[in-house]
Amino acid sequence: MNQVRKLLRTERRTGSSFDLPARRRLWRFHAFDPAADPTPLTDGGIELEHRTGSETMRPTEEPIDWLDDALSDGDRLVLKWFSGGGGNNVHFLERVDGEYRFDGELTSESDLVETLAGLENYLVCEFIEQADYADELFPDTANTLRVLTMYDERAGEAFIPIAIHRIGTGDSVPVDNFSNGGLSAEIDPETGALSAGAEYPHDGVVDWHESHPETGARIEGTAIPGWEQTRDRLLEIAETLSHVPYVGWDLVVTDDGEFQIIEANSYPGVASLQVHRPLLADGRTRRFYRDHGVI
Template identity: 40%
Template sequence: MSEGVRLAKRLRVEVQEARANTRTSSWWDQVDVWRHGFVARQARLFDFEQFGFSGYLSEYARKRRVHRLNRNAGVLGDKLVAGLVLEAIGTPTPAIFGVMEAGQVVPLDRASERTDLESLLRRHDRLVVKPRDGSHGHGVLMVERRDGATVVNGSTATPLRPERLDRMLVSEFVEQHEYARSIYPHATNTIRVMSLREHGSGRPFVVAAHHRFGTRSSGAVDNTGAGGLTADVDVATGALGRLAALPGGYLPVGARVRWSDDHPDTGARVTGTVVPRWPEIIAEIKRTMSRLPDFGWVGWDVAVTADGFKIIEGNPGPDIHGLQLHQPLLRDTRVRTLFEARGIVSAGRR
């Protein structure tokens, strides 16, 4: 998709969402949202009446200014490079088996030979095939062998065409912990953990986290844009808050956020669930950040397993709709101090 087509599509959705907003507020209110750097969708996600515009990091600042906190963002932007770097510094991360080229898997180690995807699948039962530069779950394939058939994203009807997967990354499938599987078993349900560095000391800290869960709408992925759900994670305790269904994902464009205690497809209780090994996850995120001095703003995707956890990837330009839906970032004094010092938000914007 060309940049022009992508922009036209985004503009069309923005107008559609703005019109939906005016059913309950005036056009002047919508213009005020734009004037403060937010997109129309955020008028329904964020509580501007309670926290004001100044409590939230605007979409304009996220897109245009936050990148100042990272150097060499491409290191984490390329999932192959990122995976190799994380492995090298000792971060628990899924094994990378190779990269697709001309219908075959090109291995990353000297001992292995090129092989076809089906042969690799017979050895590992489940694989993840994803773009090196993808985001929001786009293009991710969960591939497995089930009763002698190849299943792609839960369906035998989806053909696997290795010749069309050039440059795609082939990696280990992470088997999630029972608590996450019991809530929704058909996707790997991950936690987005947002980390920054304190202004002055440079010490890493975790400011917020939210747990994503797949649904029948999202299929094999848990991203909210694809129809997944999100629950706040208490950074201090690892306890989950209420589950939110978002407009433009699980709900139609123009709808209001829908809150619940239970997963709508499985009926499993979410609110109050405590993420296993939460203190260890926080400690590892901080340790990993300390080994990556070029990065000051990263959203880490984490999957908890039966015997530990895996850091799936780090996102140097993360979407923060889900995070700020649960808590405005600029209410944290560490974040505000850092962002004001780096010129990301105005010192007078309170």
């Protein structure tokens, strides 16, 4: 029994109602064995894995030494702070013709060493190349999808109350975040077609853009290639991870029906979502928030 407790995390499911008698409550088990080999959870463009140990960097190794070995010419890395939001504290590092560029600016190795020394609690990950349609919308940022999932205990399934496509602008570079000046277009849940892009109402008025104000690329009506496969695969992931019932997923679409997850937010902001419509207007969404003590 002790071994079972080590290997399994239990999650209480309440079947058709949160207030079912204890004898009728259902339980769901999730594998949780840190000593096991990594287990892929999705083939939707990226594998969700749990790894143990360090495979990349020794505790005594200097960051610049690791970069010299890991960053090939023409490669880019993204450095993102563990905390915070809104696209703040995100940096981009690339190597071009044997020289480093930090946030697009040429930097000497000694200056880079000093810069890296001032960074603490940062996640370093590969730069993801977005699909052509997203690059055409605005090429100077990764234009990401924010898909909100909720796990419906009554139905025993995950659902998507709303999803948006964020699109960068000159004001938001190097990120696409709504609060930094990026645009937010709602995604049709069935077709993957985009609405017009909303601009953050800094002056209290929402401006809408049928086409990108800088590139001229059409936003309204543009369809995400392979949206149905992306949507269904993400719902499958959300159901596999149903012990985390509320997630704001950030995705980069890389090809038709293919994507990579760059972030999963446990407390996603709603400004970029509710600029399109109030979440509480939907009964299922309202019930989720009520059942979890949010409202």
